[in-house]
Amino acid sequence: MRKVQFKKALLVAAALAVTTSAAAVGKLEIFSWWSGDEGPALEALVKLYKQKYPSVVVDNATVSGGAGTNAKAVLKTRMLGGTPPDSFQAHAGQELIGTWVVANRMEDLSSLFKSEGWDKVFPKDLVNLISSKGGIWSVPVNVHRSNVMWYNPAKLKQWGVSVPKTWPEFISTCATLKGKGVAAPLVMGENWTQQHLWESVMIGTLGAQGWQNLFTGKLKFTDPRVVGAFTTFGKVMDCANKDASGLSWQQASDRIVDGTSAFNIMGDWAAGYFTTTKKLAPGTGFGWATSPGTSKVFVMLADSFGLPKGAKDRAEATNWLKVLGSKAGQDAFNPLKGSIAARTDSDLSKYNTYSRSAATDWKSNKIVGSMVHGAVAPESFTSAFGAIIDQFAATKNSAGAAAAAQQLAVKAGFSK
Numbered sequence: 001m002r003k004v005q006f007k008k009a010l011l012v013a014a015a016l017a018v019t020t021s022a023a024a025v026g027k028l029e030i031f032s033w034w035s036g037d038e039g040p041a042l043e044a045l046v047k048l049y050k051q052k053y054p055s056v057v058v059d060n061a062t063v064s065g066g067a068g069t070n071a072k073a074v075l076k077t078r079m080l081g082g083t084p085p086d087s088f089q090a091h092a093g094q095e096l097i098g099t100w101v102v103a104n105r106m107e108d109l110s111s112l113f114k115s116e117g118w119d120k121v122f123p124k125d126l127v128n129l130i131s132s133k134g135g136i137w138s139v140p141v142n143v144h145r146s147n148v149m150w151y152n153p154a155k156l157k158q159w160g161v162s163v164p165k166t167w168p169e170f171i172s173t174c175a176t177l178k179g180k181g182v183a184a185p186l187v188m189g190e191n192w193t194q195q196h197l198w199e200s201v202m203i204g205t206l207g208a209q210g211w212q213n214l215f216t217g218k219l220k221f222t223d224p225r226v227v228g229a230f231t232t233f234g235k236v237m238d239c240a241n242k243d244a245s246g247l248s249w250q251q252a253s254d255r256i257v258d259g260t261s262a263f264n265i266m267g268d269w270a271a272g273y274f275t276t277t278k279k280l281a282p283g284t285g286f287g288w289a290t291s292p293g294t295s296k297v298f299v300m301l302a303d304s305f306g307l308p309k310g311a312k313d314r315a316e317a318t319n320w321l322k323v324l325g326s327k328a329g330q331d332a333f334n335p336l337k338g339s340i341a342a343r344t345d346s347d348l349s350k351y352n353t354y355s356r357s358a359a360t361d362w363k364s365n366k367i368v369g370s371m372v373h374g375a376v377a378p379e380s381f382t383s384a385f386g387a388i389i390d391q392f393a394a395t396k397n398s399a400g401a402a403a404a405a406q407q408l409a410v411k412a413g414f415s416k
Contacts, residue, residue: 091374098378204293272338
C-alpha cells in the first residue's frame with residue numbers, strides 16, 4: 001500500500017514539475033518583413049536575445065515581399081482585430097505615430113528610454129522624430145541614410161568631371177556629360193526611387209529647416225520656394241534614363257558600375273549591394289558623396305520596434321526592446337544589415353569603410369527625417385504621393401504638382 005502511495009506521490013510531483021517548467025517558458029512573437037539577405041541580421045538579434053533569455057520561445061513571424069507592404073497589410077488586420085504581435089517592425093517616425101499611436105494602440109516607452117539610458121546615446125534629433133504627444137513610441141535598431149549620391153570614380157576621371165556639390169552644378173555637369181556622349185548622366189529606377197530623388201532635391205534646395213517646416217505645416221507646398229524646387233527636380237529628371245519605370249534600384253545601381261550613367265541618388269543600402277553582391281571596394285570600385293546641396297545634413301530612416309497595447313507577452317517584448325536598443329544588439333545587427341547603429345557609442349571597428357564615414361556624420365550632422373521612408377509624414381500622405389510624382393514626370397507642371405501635394409498634406413492633417 002505504501003509503495004502504491006509513494007508511486008502516486010512521485011507521479012504527482014513529476015506532473016507538477018512539468019507544469020511548473022511549462023509555465024516558466026515564455027513566448028515572444030517578433031513581426032517583421034526582414035527575409036532573404038536581411039534575414040541573417042535579424043537572426044543575430046534573436047540569437048543574442050536567446051542567450052539572455054534562454055527559457056523564452058521566439059516566434060520569428062516574418063512576412064516577406066513588397067518592401068514591407070505585405071507585412072503592413074497583415075499587421076493592420078491583426079492590430080484592428082485585437083490580436084497584435086508582441087512587437088513589430090515599422091519605419092521610425094510618422095509611419096508608426098501617424099498610424100498606430102494616433103489610434104491609441106501603442107505603449108509609451110519614455111520610462112524605458114530613461115531606465116536604459118537611451119536618452120543619452122540616441123541623438124536628440126532622432127528622439128524628436130520618434131516622439132509625439134509627450135511620449136516616445138519606438139526603439140530604433142538601425143539608421144540608413146537617404147541622401148547619398150553614388151558614382152564610379154574611374155568613369156568620372158575618364159569623363160573629366162568632378163562630383164557636383166549643388167543642384168545647379170549637377171544640372172550643368174549633366175549637360176557636360178551629354179556633350180561627351182553620356183545619354184543619361186543620372187540613372188533612376190521605379191517610382192519610389194524617383195520620390196527618393198525628389199526628397200534629396202527638395203532638401204538640397206529648401207535646406208534642412210525648410211524641409212522640416214514642410215512637414216509641420218509651417219511651409220506650404222504651394223510656397224514659391226517649393227514650386228521652384230519642383231522645377232529644379234524637373235530639370236534633374238531631364239538628365240535621367242527614359243526607361244526608369246522598368247528598373248529596380250539594383251538594376252539602376254548596375255548602370256553606375258558598368259559606366260552607362262554617372263550618378264545615382266539612393267540610400268546607403270546601395271553600399272551593401274556594391275560591396276556584397278558586386279564585390280566592389282569602397283572608394284575605388286564605387287564612390288559616394290552627400291546628394292547636392294545637403295552637405296552636413298543626414299537624411300535618416302530607421303527600422304524600429306514598438307510595444308502594442310494588449311501584447312500577450314509584454315514582459316518578453318519589453319526585454320526584446322532592451323536588446324534592440326543595447327550597444328551589443330545594435331553592433332550585432334547593423335554590420336550584417338549594412339546600416340549603422342542608431343546609438344552614437346557604436347564600436348566602429350565592426351563596420352566597413354562606408355559605414356564608418358556615415359557613423360561619423362551621424363554624430364555631427366543636422367539630422368532630418370525621410371518622407372519617402374516613413375519618418376516625417378503619415379502613411380496616408382506617403383502612400384498617395386507616388387501618383388503626384390508620376391503625374392509630374394509626365395507633365396513637368398510644377399505648380400500643379402505643388403497644389404496636389406498641398407491638398408494631400410491638408411488631408412493627411414499636418415498642414416492647413
